[in-house]
Amino acid sequence: MLPLIGILIVIVGFALRLNALLVVTLAGVATGLASGQSLPDVVAAFGKAFVDSRYIAIVWLALPVIGLAERSGLKERSREVISRIQAATAGRVLLVYLALRQITAALGLVSLGGHAQMVRPLVAPMAEGAAENTHGDLPDTTRERIKAMAAGVDNVGMFFGEDVFVAIGSILLIRGFLEQNGIIVEPLQLARWAIPTALAAFALHGARLWLFDRQIARQVAAEATQATEHTP
Amino acid sequence: MIKLEAIYVLMGLLTGGIAVVNARDASNPRRWRNTLFWGVYALLFFAGSYLSDLVNGMLVLVMVGTAAAGLGQGTRETTSAADRLASALRHRNRLFIPVLVVPFATFAGSVLLKDLTIGGVPLVDPKQVTQIALGIGTVLGLLTGMALLRPPVSAPIVEARRLMDSVGWAAVLPQSLAALGAVFATAGVGKVVSTLATTYLPLGSPVAAVVAYAVGMALFTMIMGNAFAAFPVMTAGIGLPLVVQQYGGDVVIVTAIGMLSGFCGTLMTPMAANFNIVPAALLELTDRYGVIRAQVPTALMLLAVNIVLMSIFAFR
Numbered sequence: 001m002l003p004l005i006g007i008l009i010v011i012v013g014f015a016l017r018l019n020a021l022l023v024v025t026l027a028g029v030a031t032g033l034a035s036g037q038s039l040p041d042v043v044a045a046f047g048k049a050f051v052d053s054r055y056i057a058i059v060w061l062a063l064p065v066i067g068l069a070e071r072s073g074l075k076e077r078s079r080e081v082i083s084r085i086q087a088a089t090a091g092r093v094l095l096v097y098l099a100l101r102q103i104t105a106a107l108g109l110v111s112l113g114g115h116a117q118m119v120r121p122l123v124a125p126m127a128e129g130a131a132e133n134t135h136g137d138l139p140d141t142t143r144e145r146i147k148a149m150a151a152g153v154d155n156v157g158m159f160f161g162e163d164v165f166v167a168i169g170s171i172l173l174i175r176g177f178l179e180q181n182g183i184i185v186e187p188l189q190l191a192r193w194a195i196p197t198a199l200a201a202f203a204l205h206g207a208r209l210w211l212f213d214r215q216i217a218r219q220v221a222a223e224a225t226q227a228t229e230h231t232p
Numbered sequence: 233m234i235k236l237e238a239i240y241v242l243m244g245l246l247t248g249g250i251a252v253v254n255a256r257d258a259s260n261p262r263r264w265r266n267t268l269f270w271g272v273y274a275l276l277f278f279a280g281s282y283l284s285d286l287v288n289g290m291l292v293l294v295m296v297g298t299a300a301a302g303l304g305q306g307t308r309e310t311t312s313a314a315d316r317l318a319s320a321l322r323h324r325n326r327l328f329i330p331v332l333v334v335p336f337a338t339f340a341g342s343v344l345l346k347d348l349t350i351g352g353v354p355l356v357d358p359k360q361v362t363q364i365a366l367g368i369g370t371v372l373g374l375l376t377g378m379a380l381l382r383p384p385v386s387a388p389i390v391e392a393r394r395l396m397d398s399v400g401w402a403a404v405l406p407q408s409l410a411a412l413g414a415v416f417a418t419a420g421v422g423k424v425v426s427t428l429a430t431t432y433l434p435l436g437s438p439v440a441a442v443v444a445y446a447v448g449m450a451l452f453t454m455i456m457g458n459a460f461a462a463f464p465v466m467t468a469g470i471g472l473p474l475v476v477q478q479y480g481g482d483v484v485i486v487t488a489i490g491m492l493s494g495f496c497g498t499l500m501t502p503m504a505a506n507f508n509i510v511p512a513a514l515l516e517l518t519d520r521y522g523v524i525r526a527q528v529p530t531a532l533m534l535l536a537v538n539i540v541l542m543s544i545f546a547f548r
Contacts, residue, residue: 003419006412007455014502017520020509021401022300024408025293028415035419040286045418047289049411051280055363056406056506058239060396061246061370065330067391068377071311073320074327080320111338111362115511121331124515148522151511152499155523156530159495163488170460174487177464181472185484193488200537205530
């Protein structure tokens, strides 16, 4: 039971919204100590794993390009382009991105999306721009909600698209695990059984995006009445 | 051969440059903390492979301590809204090119570089092609941007600093969580959890076992932040011995949908920081859990769908 102290620290820390980096580090040190390691050993193990996983941070190399394009008016241009498409709404922009993200991921093209590469510079500004075209200036809560949905679309599309592709890590992990247990399965069979969930993911998240435009309209209207009530 | 180490030098230059820009920015009241934080991070990229594990660990602790004390953010605007609007009118769709170069060059690189050899030696370390291709893609994107938009030479690093400081310490959270996962694994957390699950969960019928497996995958993924870490533990604990062997479920269907149930957990946890917390910071949301909130309804509905799918198809 003692090793679970780390999990407890993480849950309490996240619930209290303490600095997550501090919480995670404390949880790691506590778990290591609870399992009988010495403090220097725990710190060394933490340092080694941190350094070994530096590859996760490579995506930040995209920031100079994105910052450069934003400085030169990328977001402004994204909004201008989307405003010329009459039918574009925030929900529909995100629905199109969901379809693109899921299909490309299913074909193994996971690297074509991403929060730093696509959502921040292109998808979120376009969705925001489309909502602005319909409703004028947006309340901050609506802006937040649109950006959060844009990030969620990237995740849902990728998670439930990539598993349909046979050579992806999760399929290979399942196959390897079963092989260790003496069961041989074909990656293609596993990928085939990812399809029903993939379709359900598109239908469910797509339906939420379909309803999203109405939600925005309600939110904007509510904010507008509140504003008039407060004007003497 | 190009290895990951070469890309880490680029990362060191980026984070080191961010430290320098912060040191020179008096508009940030906590500029020396930011300088220390990004400077130490740069050191871990340049020298992490050569320093001892203990030294690396202590450097990480310095970063964590600095972040816990609180980082700041410069307030100096690089271009005004009017400048950007004028620039958008001037450059028009050219603005999209450098940004799109990054994903497309990454994709092309990961396909083309995989089999490229020079004198029998692969040009790129075959195990790390995707990460290296991403690194090269960002460099190509930057060069394209410099050529097309002709900004001042300092613009890329000044802009990267602006974005990186708005993300703040959340930028290194995914790495810390990977480290935590490693500590959990050596401490045997998985074994304790699967013992608890098999002891206390009702597993008396096929459907109950399916529910326990799918929900267990989602919950343990939420704890570990990663379905890959949860899968071996829950499948060895519940999936294989109960759903497959005792109740005769189809092994392909059970494990494939089991993994996807774990993905539902990934959508709901701050422990999956690179999917949920980092984008919230990158999009400058005021609610750190805003992305998770947007995903929870879909995740719960999909988890229910997975349970139904597994119950129907695994026992035909």
